[in-house]
Amino acid sequence: MPDSPIRFLIVDDIAENIVALDALLRRDGLAVDHARSANEALELMLVHDYALAFLDVHMPGTDGYDLAEMMRSIERTRGVPIIFVTAAERDETRRFRGYEAGAVDYIFKPIDPVVLKSKAEVFFRIGQQARDLQRQRDEMERIARDRDRAANRLRAHTDNSPLAFVTLDQDLTVRDWSQGAERMFGVPAARMMGRPALDGGWLDPAGAATLRAWLRPGDGAAPRHSAEIPLGHGGRGPISCAIYGSILVEGEQRTLSLQILDITERKRAEEVRALLVGELNHRIKNTLANVQAIARQGLRRSAGLQDFEQSFNGRLQALSRAHSILSDSTWSSAPLDRMIDDQIRGGTLDGDRLRRSGPPVELTPDTMLRMALALHELGTNAAKYGALSVPDGMVHLDWSLQGKGIRLTWRETGGPPVTPPAKGGFGSDLIAAVAGGEDGAVTVDWQPGGVVWTIRLREGVTPLKAGTGSGIGPAEPALVPAAALEGCTILVVEDEPLVAMDIRSELEDAGAGPVRVARTVDAALAALDGDRFDLALLDGNLKGQAVDAVAERLRRSRIPFCFVSGYGREHLPGGFEDAPLIQKPFAPAALRRVLADLLFPPSARAAE
Template sequence: MPDKAIRFLIVDDMVENLMALEALLRRDGLEVHQAQSAAEALELLHVNDYALVLLDVHMPETDGYELAELMRGAERTRLVPIIFVTAVEKDETRRFRGYEAGAVDFIFKPIDPVILKSKAEVFFRIGQQARDLAKQRDEMRAIAQHRDQAMARLRAHTDNSPLGFVELDGGLVIRSWSQGAERIFSRPARHMLGQALKASGWLPDEATETLKGWVDEHSDSDRSLRHSLEVVARTADGREVTCEVYGSVLIEADGQHRSLSLQVLDISPRRQAEEVRSLLIGELNHRIKNTLANVQAIARQTLRQSADLAEFDRSFSGRLQALARAHSILSDATWSSAPLDDLIEDHIRAGTLAADRLRRTGPTVEISPENMLRMALTLHELTTNAQKYGALSVPGGEVHLDWKLEGEGLVLRWQEKGGPPVTAPARTGFGLTLIASSAGGEEGTVAAEWSREGVVWTIRLLRGVSPLKGVPAAPKPSSVLAVAPGEELAGLHVLVVEDEPLVVLDLTHEVEDAGAEVVAVARTLSEALDAANGDGIDLAILDGNLRGEKVDAVAELLARRDIPFCFVSGYGPEHLPSAFRSVPVIQKPFSSAGLRAVLRRLAKPRQAQVA
């Protein structure tokens, strides 16, 4: 056995003979076992491995010849060498029987120590060699097992990898084609193995020439270099697959034969994602510039037709808020079609259109983003005009708003009742221009009837309208709070947490115009935490995000200190700290009235404490 002593077995019925033989054989690395009978010897032979058995011929019950025959009849002991020890003079008949029974030699008594040691030395060395061979066999077996396990793991990794592994010989004939390659290119290995790369139709000819160049480059070198290539390969059905190919030229031990190992990565999804990203960036840039252009046009036209700055501020802010709220509706709908009812509810929640004076009927429909933005401004202008000159300017006046589907479009009718007599305006102002362009500016899509009972507007949306699928979402609560006019914020100290300088300037002016004082401005998270720990703060205005950092810690600190605060953010409530869903949210861009209304509501408990 590997790493164990060599064992000899002495079998003799005489104890003194056993002791004498053991004394003569004793040496380092040798372990001598004794047996006084055939039965005892067989028991030891079935437990241990022996390099040599010294067997006395004459023993009671079962003699040496019979024991040898029993050993030759058993698989385990058949090959164990036997030397017979006998006191009988050399007798050819007995010697023949001994060899026939399996003996390899005889030693005659009285025993010559030199002869015994010489013969024992041979079998000791044979035993050592057998032990070493067994050890090498076990080591080779372990190496082979590790190799097989490594190959199995490598095969599993190769087959399960998103990469395709392909091996080519020096002549660019395909010798290996992994399951990953089968998945990527829909080409089974049985169709690819043994094919010349150029004839396989897998890679274009120019790519084949490039791979050939990789192999030729190594003809005078024994270094292994790494190559890479981007290529458009083809599947079995002709579909194009954009791939990155990484190759290594392998040189055989003889230095003559070369092979090419390829790892192929399908980057088609990455390329598609890059194309989508480029498209989205372009679309985002287009929408931002369109929005800025609309804001610019609204600002210029409002300024031209405003009598003073106060009127400009009021008109421009109202139009900008209507546009911003429409953007919020479209963001919730991921800039796809959104319900018309959501737009109407938004005007009601914002306080620009009174629910008790509105009568509306019509099917549930969705309108496209372009229609949503135009209709937001249109409803704002219709409501503003009705409040100034029409049915909503006197008690008891009503607005009837109804719509119906017509082909692929929508016919919307705005009728005012119970208001003062109206006549067609002498000139067309910017508000009427906005209403007239509500259907995209196409001729005949917008009409007005200026009757004494009230104006009637008919707007036809020719496209971008569809019946609403599913159940419409529940209306969102308004973040703009109605308060009685005339309430003041005088004497209150406000902390402003905002990272945009222009927004800080605007907030500061609004707060100071309301009579309060901005005692600190924080633009980073660390500044905000320091400021929120300070004394003399009655209210706080908190941005929803500071240079990419969340403001949860600031909100928690303000809440622990019982300092009322509100969020001013371009994010919706779902993207603000979840533990503070009840905190008021003022959407950017904000209106002066909306900001002051929220601050006055937050200030009431503080003012009550002072009183």
């Protein structure tokens, strides 16, 4: 051990001799052990390492010479220096036997303290040196083990890292090429080691110029460099890489250690993100422009404010539902059948009095939005003036493939006699715009038995395989009991002030009150602690804060509630699938109908 004392061993069968010798040897940093026989001495030497052993020559049984010979025959004790202690061995022959047995010296009794201490000092210092050397050897072995362990760990990290580790010398010759580099660039280390990085197309001249600039001597500091440059892949050509470089200086030599990250996917994702942001900006502005056009044209051609509000809300709902369908299909394309089903679910079309026939097709986003508005106008006009305004009227919606597009026919039968209008309204203009404003693409025939609209779409249509329809069945609009919301206390949890104001106004117009608005989760929970509510409307997200706690509290309190959100069902709190969802923007009639159903479930009304 590094801090253990130097040990001497005294072997003598006479205790007084041991005590006397021990007293002369005793000093700091020295431990002296005693043995009264050869066997006892051997047992101690098997436990401890000794820098010197004093052996009495004359001992009963095994004497000092025999013990010395035994020590030389044992590997562990062979190197222990021996000084014989004797009072009689003046004979040269006997002394030679002692040296032959391994002795390094003799001390004669009576012992001269000065001689003893001087000889003991030599072996004490030799023992210290041996101990220090052993300590240094142990430390060097530990350092070597730590070095090897660190090198193995570093190699394991570099070989399994998603980064490529490459080392270049001052001439840009490859000196190290990790397994990560092999994977990233598709080139084995054997083909790169010792070769200039410019050979084989791995590094181009512009990249080489960047790395050479890094290698130029600086102000003595160890700067960290980074850059994005293309590097050659063995099979795919140049790939985008982010490179982080460190300069290692060894004497006059400078080495460049590179950590390389393949950013091809990141670059592609950035390009896609920029494209999507631009596309989203384009779609939002187009949608707002459409809403603006609908509002302006509706105001110009409406008979009054009430007429405008009703028509504007209906058209806005048609756009909103079409947007929801397109969002579900990631704004690629969506089936025409699904849009028709959605018009039925929204109450624009009557599923029991609609007959449709045509091959499965899907529409591009722009075509889908225009067609949604057109079907809304056709359904609204039929409900006001045409076939759907009388009990026996029917609507036949047929379409067929025509080149790369379709020919769609809306035909009404069984309605009141038809007379052409004196002048076209905004709704007719919307229907005519569905085909992109092309002349002759939309025609109308005011037959006495029912109007017939023909719409030809020359693009934006893709045929689908049979059996890929939406399968969404129609939903009959529920009848709202008269004064269903009269006097109801309602909690509105909504963080958008304008939306909250609009909902509150609609509820108060329906006779509800008082209506309390909470804009945060804490405010909603505090309101539920202090008041009793008949109903609640819950936004799906309050400025990024989840509303699960409010929904759970409403359920525990047995307060009927619905979600009002721009999100789809998949983004709402889990476990509340039984709570209705009102999509933003909402129609006032739909809002009242859902709340009435919460208070008076349709099943209970049917039983009555």
